[in-house]
Amino acid sequence: MRRPSIRWGSGLLLVVLLAVAVIGVAVGGGRATDRAYELEQRLRCPVCKSVSIADSPSDTAQAMRQVVRDQIAAGRTDDQIIDHFRARYGGWVLLDPPMSGSTLALWIVSLVVVASGTTWFVLRWTRRPEPREPSTEDREMVAAALEEIRMRDPIEEQP
């Protein structure tokens, strides 16, 4: 048996270390944000299609990046810049589907799946199965299972 002082000691050390990490992150937190780069990542390159204008080496993407920078320099907001591109290229250009219009359903479906999965999971664990008397069927099943265990081969996979 370990002495309690070691247990308390390591618990305390853990708390201190975690506090250092959490406070450090909280104080100096966040990446330096590059507004232009973040906006560029949300716009789809019309030429190569599979990547954003931030990643695309095409001339069109380069021109679009310049437009983004010009508009930032002109003091326009993120929404205004995104709307500018949407007006010119259509909803297709937005890689980040907005929570409205024709992409609203995407968000609803995704969030509903996450929520219902979690709910199902929680319900399943909080509902205690009520104990009941084993039926004859159950007894037969147990007998069959015991038989099967005797016959079957243990599968690999352990602890």
Added chain:
Amino acid sequence: MSTVLPAAGWSGAMLGLAASIVLALLGFRAQRNPGRVRHARLRVTAWCMFGGGVLSMSALVGALLTDNFAMSYVAEVHSRSTPLFFTITSAWASLGGSLVLWTLVLAGYTAVVARQVRSVEDRLGTGALGVMGVVGTFFFGLVTTVANPFTIMANPPADGPGANPLLRDHIMVAFHPPMLYLGFVGFTVPFAFAMSALLLRRGGVDWLRRSRRAGLVAWSFLTGGLVLGAWWSYEVLGWGGYWAWDPVENAALIPWLVATAFLHSAVVQVKRGMLQSWNFVLVLATFALTILGTFLTRSSVVVSVHSFSQSAVGPALLGFFVLVLGGGFTLFALRGERMASQSRPERLASREGVFLVNNLLLTVFAFVVLTGTVYPVLVEAVTGAQVSVGRPFFDRMAVPLSLGLLLAMGIGPFTPYRHATLGVMWTRLRVPLLTASSAAAAMVLAGVRDPGVVLVMFLVTGSVAATVRQLVVTVPQPRPAAVWRLLRSQRAYWGGQLAHLGVAVVALAIVSSSAFAQRATVTLDRGASAEFAGYSLTFEKTERHELSDRTSTDAHIVLRQGDRVVRVAEPRLNAFAGRPQAVGQPSVWPGAAQDVYVALGALEDDRVVLNLYRYPLMSWLWAGGALVAAGGFWAVSGRPRRKTEEAAAEVVARA
């Protein structure tokens, strides 16, 4: 020009088709009534199927090598100037050929399954062969009809355009597609055993063990295929990334996620006799998703709904997908209930509880990626509007789910079954927790304040430390020989831990290469220099090389550290004969600590535009991926215990 090879290829595919039909009939009949079918006939049929696949593939490669433009596929993807290596790999560079590869791999797996069916009394095995026959009928059917690459051209062209430039540029084209296909097609085998078990109304551990082994093989190949694919696109596409959440990539990721869930929940069924119905669902879903993925990528429906009906392959694959989904789940609905496991997990705080969390996260992950991938297609089909779902959406969903998975990975393998008390968990996780929080605190003190990086560092170190602790605690003596013996004797567990180690490495590489990436775009006149990531880059000259099938122009960019030349990067532009667009090829300087990636934005004789990237720890992504695949193979590498037991039983019986 000779028509022998096209004829031979087509005959091979027809042989495969005939053998598949016969195998389906024989397999199901043998399952219903083992006495009616002789074992040798099943086996011969499976080998005929394999022979058909080999014959059609050989004819295809032979025709490519002999410039036989009378074969439609050769005229479509080959050109006389293509070098030998890329001539061979162009056998799967386009739709028809890739389906031939699919049938070959499928027939190969069928032959392996047939070898393991040792007598007709193995009704689970004969039924599985029947299912493989049905799937084989579909794919050989595609090759012989709508996707036939062996059509004889009435007026053969003198030369062809050659394959897509991106597919004749890099050695990876020889490894990534076959590896991916070995994974994708491999999921037919678990599906076949699951369907066979449902038809037999026989649950239990037999179908599961065989599905799990086959699933592990396929999963390991698919892991390798995914990593090689990411690596390839990083080396070739030149946008500086490796994963774009492109539909083609997602199509391979979705079945991988569901198969990963299956590999984990299979353990719960083996160990605790739970989740049998759920395992059926996962196996059926994995196979259906491979077909859906093939449909999405092969019918070009993701480019536009309107290109869907350009070839009949798309509708055929969609029909088969509906058939698999409808047939599989109808059978499951009819039979699954009675095979549902009776026992339920007792509490969440147990190994099986963490396994369930893992399954929930993985299936939600798969579902979200699937929704994001097919959503634009559905919207376009219904309303005609074009929308995009890209990286921002997927990242927002994937990051929290992945963090949850990393956490489960760090805790699960060290949690006891049935009931984990706080005391036990504290004993087992104290050292890992201390290690993890020391690592996180050290990162913070070293000046790294990015929450994502610190959190991933914490989870990853914790999980690695827990694995090491487990090894130290379990091994009987602290000697290398004893460790080796332990790793060999408990392959499933330690294979899993090796894969987890790989996941940890991958997570670290992903987060550090994205959080600490540096990017710059510079324009250099000849002789001019620029500073990037501690190097000075000088544009010295351009060189033009005439090769047999292309003109390659490279820029010599000299990287200096101080006055010392450390690297000459040669990003290039390849102009292929008969292709209007020149294709850029970046220059990657890989290293253990960082990659320096130089891609051409524009290239003139005296001026060059360069896109420069620096990615810390990037190479570890490929190494980690290799570890994950190796873990899967290690888990399945031991001989199935059944054989040794049967042998022992035989010895006992003889004595």
